[in-house]
Amino acid sequence: MDLRKLVYQNVACGVPPEKVARDLGISEEHAKDMFDEVGLKLAGHQVFEAMPYLACQKPIDALQNRKTLLPILETLDLDAPALAKLVRVRTAQTKQV
Secondary structure: OOHHHHHHHHHHOOOOHHHHHHHHOOOHHHHHHHHHHHHHHHHHHHHHOOOOOOOOOOHHHHHHOHHHHHHHHHHOOOOOHHHHHHHHHHHHHHHHO
């Protein structure tokens, strides 16, 4: 399983990012970055597929919408070129602010 998906799934199920990072042997910052990346890709996928948008980029939103988001995440290819491009653009925009 993709480590990024594992981080997102755990946080979406209510596990604090600090505990996820500690249990997976990664830094807390890296775990938060992975969560953010997956959240952006889930949001992008919803737009790409013209799905009703569900908030998914904050831990509380992921927790509230996990029953819908987690099945989408299972089928999502996180390395798809279109989604990767969307994340790069969005990340660049947020860093400029």
